[in-house]
Amino acid sequence: MPYAKRHRLVRSAVALVLGTTALAACGSESADSETEAGPASLTYWTWTPGMDKVVDLWNKGPGKKDRITITVKKQASGDTLVTKILTAHKAGKAPDLVQAEYQALPTLVSNDALADISENVGDAKGSFADGVWQQTTLGTDAVYAVPQDIGPLMFYYREDLFEEYGLKVPTTWDQFAEAARKLKKAAPDKDLTTFSANDSGLFAGLAQQAGAKWWTTSGDQWKVSIDDAATQKVAKFWGGLVEEGAIDNQPMYTPAWNKALNTGRQIAWVSAVWAPGTLTTAAPETKGKWAMAPLPQWDASENRTGSWGGSSTAVTTDSKHQGAAAKFAAWLNTDSEALNALAKESGIYPAAQNAQTSGAFLKPPAYFSNQADFYTKAADIAETTAPSAWGPNVNVAYTTFKDAFGAAAKNKSDFGAALKKMQDDTVADMKKQGFGVAR
Amino acid sequence: MKSTARRQSYGAKRAPYAFLIPATILFALFFALPIGYALWLSFRKVKVSGLGLGSGARKEVWAGLENYTDALTDSELLHGTLRVLGYGCIVVPVMLGLALLFALMLDSEKVRLAPFTRLAIFLPYAIPGVVAALLWGFLYLPDVSPFYFVLDRLGLPQPDLLDGGPLYLALSNIAVWGGTGFNMIVIYTSLRAIPAEVYEAAKLDGATPTQIALRIKIPMVAPSLVLTFFFSVIATLQMFNEPTTLKPLTNSVSTTWSPLMKVYRDAFGEGDLHSAAAQAVIIAVATLLLSFGFLRAANRRQKQEAAR
Numbered sequence: 001m002p003y004a005k006r007h008r009l010v011r012s013a014v015a016l017v018l019g020t021t022a023l024a025a026c027g028s029e030s031a032d033s034e035t036e037a038g039p040a041s042l043t044y045w046t047w048t049p050g051m052d053k054v055v056d057l058w059n060k061g062p063g064k065k066d067r068i069t070i071t072v073k074k075q076a077s078g079d080t081l082v083t084k085i086l087t088a089h090k091a092g093k094a095p096d097l098v099q100a101e102y103q104a105l106p107t108l109v110s111n112d113a114l115a116d117i118s119e120n121v122g123d124a125k126g127s128f129a130d131g132v133w134q135q136t137t138l139g140t141d142a143v144y145a146v147p148q149d150i151g152p153l154m155f156y157y158r159e160d161l162f163e164e165y166g167l168k169v170p171t172t173w174d175q176f177a178e179a180a181r182k183l184k185k186a187a188p189d190k191d192l193t194t195f196s197a198n199d200s201g202l203f204a205g206l207a208q209q210a211g212a213k214w215w216t217t218s219g220d221q222w223k224v225s226i227d228d229a230a231t232q233k234v235a236k237f238w239g240g241l242v243e244e245g246a247i248d249n250q251p252m253y254t255p256a257w258n259k260a261l262n263t264g265r266q267i268a269w270v271s272a273v274w275a276p277g278t279l280t281t282a283a284p285e286t287k288g289k290w291a292m293a294p295l296p297q298w299d300a301s302e303n304r305t306g307s308w309g310g311s312s313t314a315v316t317t318d319s320k321h322q323g324a325a326a327k328f329a330a331w332l333n334t335d336s337e338a339l340n341a342l343a344k345e346s347g348i349y350p351a352a353q354n355a356q357t358s359g360a361f362l363k364p365p366a367y368f369s370n371q372a373d374f375y376t377k378a379a380d381i382a383e384t385t386a387p388s389a390w391g392p393n394v395n396v397a398y399t400t401f402k403d404a405f406g407a408a409a410k411n412k413s414d415f416g417a418a419l420k421k422m423q424d425d426t427v428a429d430m431k432k433q434g435f436g437v438a439r
Numbered sequence: 440m441k442s443t444a445r446r447q448s449y450g451a452k453r454a455p456y457a458f459l460i461p462a463t464i465l466f467a468l469f470f471a472l473p474i475g476y477a478l479w480l481s482f483r484k485v486k487v488s489g490l491g492l493g494s495g496a497r498k499e500v501w502a503g504l505e506n507y508t509d510a511l512t513d514s515e516l517l518h519g520t521l522r523v524l525g526y527g528c529i530v531v532p533v534m535l536g537l538a539l540l541f542a543l544m545l546d547s548e549k550v551r552l553a554p555f556t557r558l559a560i561f562l563p564y565a566i567p568g569v570v571a572a573l574l575w576g577f578l579y580l581p582d583v584s585p586f587y588f589v590l591d592r593l594g595l596p597q598p599d600l601l602d603g604g605p606l607y608l609a610l611s612n613i614a615v616w617g618g619t620g621f622n623m624i625v626i627y628t629s630l631r632a633i634p635a636e637v638y639e640a641a642k643l644d645g646a647t648p649t650q651i652a653l654r655i656k657i658p659m660v661a662p663s664l665v666l667t668f669f670f671s672v673i674a675t676l677q678m679f680n681e682p683t684t685l686k687p688l689t690n691s692v693s694t695t696w697s698p699l700m701k702v703y704r705d706a707f708g709e710g711d712l713h714s715a716a717a718q719a720v721i722i723a724v725a726t727l728l729l730s731f732g733f734l735r736a737a738n739r740r741q742k743q744e745a746a747r
Contacts, residue, residue: 079707079708080707082710083707106492107710109492110496111497112493112494138492140492197690198687198690220490221490250690251690254580255577256582256688259582260582392487392490392491395708395709406691410602410690433485433487434485435487435489435491436489
């Protein structure tokens with residue numbers, strides 16, 4: 001009897017185990033099509049350098065456990081990738097995961113290219129500042145992406161030259177203008193900085209700091225306020241400085257610009273938290289001579305900044321494993337090991353708040369070794385980022401900016417007119433496409 | 440026996456078509472089909488409803504001639520065309536003039552080091568257009584250019600080459616530098632094909648080298664000149680590389696500086712494939728009309744001359 005009893009026990013135990021595995025298999029199978037992770041091989045389009053190494057960590061760690069393998073396909077950055085995603089999506093062949101800048105999300109969502117992953121990544125919300133997270137929801141209940149990196153605006157200046165010319169680090173834009181004029185008087189061949197029309201993101205960030213909300217919705221209609229009072233204030237301020245010759249009007253990222261920074265002909269730069277990387281290549285000889293301060297304010301009592309750049313990880317509607325893809329997106333941007341690797345391999349400034357002052361961010365960037373509290377300060381500044389409001393044709397507004405403000409900067413003419421053109425062209429494009437537009 | 444003969448003749452009749460099949464398929468797949476698709480796209484447009492968020496908010500609908508009327512009334516496209524024509528008025532005569540001059544000089548009897556000189560003049564053509572534009576772009580920027588350094592030392596005026604009128608010269612210079620060699624080779628090759636007896640006869644008649652060049656060589660290479668002119672005009676209308684590469688360096692080159700740049704911006708900057716397709720079709724038709732019109736006129740003149 002003991003034998004038979006044991007036999008039965010074993011048998012039922014086996015049955016039980018089999019049953020549960022079958023059940024579990026059933027469970028995962030039924031949900032697989034929708035959300036549950038399973039054996040999946042996913043492609044990820046990104047321009048972040050070193051992302052393959054970060055993805056290796058996933059493929060060897062959590063990914064191996066869940067049998068989700070990610071393959072990185074390196075892409076060109078920014079707008080070029082948006083076009084490529086939209087084209088691939090038209091053919092129903094977009095990759096599972098894509099990197100997208102925040103301002104591109106409405107365009108992608110409007111083309112129905114991004115999946116709502118709120119069910120899978122809703123928990124991640126707590127890791128990010130509200131202003132950052134809100135950019136991935138577009139003000140709806142859906143979540144279209146997980147924030148990866150951010151680019152809060154700051155003020156960079158040559159500490160030594162500021163001292164030499166007796167300039168005070170400006171805390172308001174009025175002081176900034178004063179500093180520009182004072183420098184021009186003291187050294188006519190030098191400029192405090194330049195107004196560059198070849199990167200619309202900086203201007204958008206400056207407008208954001210001033211309180212502009214370029215695209216908002218009410219009901220079934222978009223409201224475009226690119227030439228609102230706040231943006232006009234920003235445009236007139238910079239236009240005025242260019243017109244009176246207090247600052248330069250040549251574009252950034254040219255060999256001439258590199259040289260101006262490297263030789264101290266331009267002694268300050270309004271830029272984002274990623275500036276150390278750019279300065280390292282643009283002005284290698286001035287390493288250790290720069291310092292970072294918060295962005296000047298419009299009102300001394302305020303403490304706000306805008307952002308320039310920053311991107312997120314999104315899952316496409318073409319993906320057959322949206323749940324698995326979302327799981328990876330959440331891991332990549334909230335897991336401390338992943339964020340550490342992202343900082344180390346890719347040099348990005350994480351959107352996740354707890355990562356901004358840990359791991360790789362305990363020490364200042366090598367270029368700013370003289371400023372020990374660089375990243376503590378940066379995290380404080382990042383927290384003051386004003387909310388931004390993007391619309392479905394940011395690309396049109398941005399290209400119009402480049403042409404209209406490029407011409408205005410060249411001719412030292414009215415920036416207000418250029419801003420109006422930006423508004424008009426953006427609205428005209430939306431109307432042409434058929435969007436509901438309130439004016 | 441009879442049936443075999445019939446089959447053979449039948450097979451022989453079919454053979455040419457069989458040989459044509461690969462070419463026809465390739466032509467259809469990679470030439471006719473894309474053009475047809477571009478035409479199809481140009482008659483359609485995207486219609487968004489409401490906020491345009493979520494699925495189904497965006498539909499592709501028939502647009503008729505709307506994209507075409509928009510393109511033809513677009514002042515930017517017109518201005519781009521005018522800019523490119525202005526540039527062409529500088530490039531084409533200068534480049535072909537230089538190419539002809541170099542070819543004649545190389546062909547003259549007194550020339551030394553001909554192979555080396557020929558290679559030296561041709562070499563810039565081997566450099567990709569984008570690289571050439573980048574290279575010259577650096578040389579045009581006052582802060583990094585050695586030319587400006589020299590001008591500065593000599594106390595000479597330093598013009599801004601990336602602005603206003605000089606911009607056209609700057610762009611033309613890149614094209615002339617890169618294209619002269621190729622055109623020179625084309626003209627030089629046809630110069631070499633002129634039979635030596637013609638020169639001998641001219642010399643016996645007492646013609647000087649200059650007279651030989653003007654009265655014999657140039658008329659005899661006229662067909663090559665027509666060909667190079669034809670190529671240059673098309674290249675001018677399709678101008679894209681140089682201004683696109685110089686654009687980041689200056690505020691003077693807009694994203695719609697040349698017609699093709701506008702097509703590129705609309706398609707890939709603003710995501711409007713449909714109006715970009717319509718503009719591309721218009722540019723292609725204009726180029727075809729212009730170049731075939733020119734070829735026709737040139738042929739007619741040649742026939743008239745032959746008849747004389």
